[in-house]
Amino acid sequence: MRLNAPVAFVARRRHVGAMTLSLSPEVLALVHGAMALPGDPARHRVVCAMSGGVDSSVAAALLKAAGYDVVGITLQLYDHGEAIRRKGACCAGQDIHDARRVAAALGIPHYVLDFESRFRESVIDDFVSSYVQGATPIPCVRCNQTVKFADLLGYARDLDASALATGHYIESRTRADGRRDLVTPQDMARDQSYFLFATTQAQADFLRFPLGRLPKSETRALAAELGLVVAEKPDSQDICFVPDGNYADIILKLRPDAAEAGDIVHVDGHVLGRHAGIIHFTIGQRRGLGIASGEPLFVVRLDAGKKLVVVGPREALKRHDIALADVNWLGDAPLADDPLPVFAKIRSSRPPVEATVRRVGTGASVSILAGEYGVSPGQACVLYDGLGSSARLLGGGFISPN
Numbered sequence: 269m270r271l272n273a274p275v276a277f278v279a280r281r282r283h284v285g286a287m288t289l290s291l292s293p294e295v296l297a298l299v300h301g302a303m304a305l306p307g308d309p310a311r312h313r314v315v316c317a318m319s320g321g322v323d324s325s326v327a328a329a330l331l332k333a334a335g336y337d338v339v340g341i342t343l344q345l346y347d348h349g350e351a352i353r354r355k356g357a358c359c360a361g362q363d364i365h366d367a368r369r370v371a372a373a374l375g376i377p378h379y380v381l382d383f384e385s386r387f388r389e390s391v392i393d394d395f396v397s398s399y400v401q402g403a404t405p406i407p408c409v410r411c412n413q414t415v416k417f418a419d420l421l422g423y424a425r426d427l428d429a430s431a432l433a434t435g436h437y438i439e440s441r442t443r444a445d446g447r448r449d450l451v452t453p454q455d456m457a458r459d460q461s462y463f464l465f466a467t468t469q470a471q472a473d474f475l476r477f478p479l480g481r482l483p484k485s486e487t488r489a490l491a492a493e494l495g496l497v498v499a500e501k502p503d504s505q506d507i508c509f510v511p512d513g514n515y516a517d518i519i520l521k522l523r524p525d526a527a528e529a530g531d532i533v534h535v536d537g538h539v540l541g542r543h544a545g546i547i548h549f550t551i552g553q554r555r556g557l558g559i560a561s562g563e564p565l566f567v568v569r570l571d572a573g574k575k576l577v578v579v580g581p582r583e584a585l586k587r588h589d590i591a592l593a594d595v596n597w598l599g600d601a602p603l604a605d606d607p608l609p610v611f612a613k614i615r616s617s618r619p620p621v622e623a624t625v626r627r628v629g630t631g632a633s634v635s636i637l638a639g640e641y642g643v644s645p646g647q648a649c650v651l652y653d654g655l656g657s658s659a660r661l662l663g664g665g666f667i668s669p670n
Contacts, residue, residue: 291333299334302478304442305430309335315424316433318342320363322491322498323435325370327478332374340378342367345387346509369497390414396519400526402570403646404550407507413466431476436460439480448472450661455483462616465650465664466596516547530575532559535584543577546570552642585641590649592632592665599662603627610651614640620652645669
C-alpha cells in the first residue's frame, strides 16, 4: 500500500500526549500491518529505538497513535560533549535531547542507555583496526549487529516487549511458518537493507519497521503535521563518529602510529612514488594519489604488511569472484556447494546485479556474472532474491581479501 500525499493523513484524529495526530484508516492499517501483533494493540508493549532523528520520531508517533504501549529508548554511543557541537551526528548530544523532547510530546516513557564503552569496543575499535589493515569497514553494520539489534533487543525483552521497532526503511513480513522475512521498502531511494544484512532470523522475528511502506517525503510530512521539533532536521551521517568524513583523522587520533610511509606501485611492478600511509587511500580511489601519470590510475589493492598502495587502470578493478567471511544466511535452506542464483550488492550506493552464491567452508563464494568494479575488503556483499521493492533479503557477508 503506497500513500500518495500528505492529505492521506487527515481522516481521523487521535490525541497523542500533548499533541493531536491525524491518522486515516489507511495509515492505521499500514501501521498495524507492519506490526503484525494479534489482538488489542494496547496489550502490546513496543520498544522504539529513538535516535533523535525524524524517522524514529515518526515511527514512535505512529505506534503511539495506533494504540500500542510505546517505550522510547535512546542509546548514547559516544562522547556527548564532542558530538553536541556537530551537525549530522546521531545517538549523542543534541540528538538525545531531541529524542527526549519528542517522547515528552508524545507522552511516552523515555530512557537513555549509556553504551559508550560497548560502542567503542565493538564498533570504533573494529573500524580503526580494519582500516589500518587496508580494509574499508562499515561501522553501521557492526553497530546494528552488536549494539542496536543485540544489546538493545535484549533490553526490550527484559521490558516484556512484544517487539522492537526502529525507523529503518525496510519491511518485514510473516511467512507461512510464522517466521519473518526482511524485504526491501517501497521507497527504494531510502533502502537501508544493505546495512541490515547481518540481522539474524531470531532478531528479524522480533523487529518491526513501521516506515517500511512510507516514502521519506511522507514521513517528513507527518513530522511537520505533528509539529515534531525534528520535522526539518537533516538526516544523520552514515558514520556518526567521524567528523567531516575524514577517516584518517579519527584513526590517527586513536592510533598515532597508523600512518606508515611506503611505495605506490603500478600493477606491472614499477614504483611510481611514495605515500604517507595506506590509511589515506581506499579501493577505487582516483583523485589525490600524489603521482603523475599519462593514464587514469585507480587504487587497486592495499597491502598493509608491505605498506604498498597498488594502482592500475580501471579494468584492473574488475572482479567476478568474491570470497565472503562472517556470512549471515536468511534463506529457506542452508547454503550448499551448488551455486544458487541471487542478486548481489557490493556497495550501498550500487544496485544489485546478477550473481550466484555457494558455500565454501565456513564462508561463501559469490560469482558476479558481469563483474563488478571496486570490490573492497571489509565492505559487505548483500544478497537478494530479486530486484526493486519487496525483494527478499537473503543475507550476505563481509568481503575478504583475495
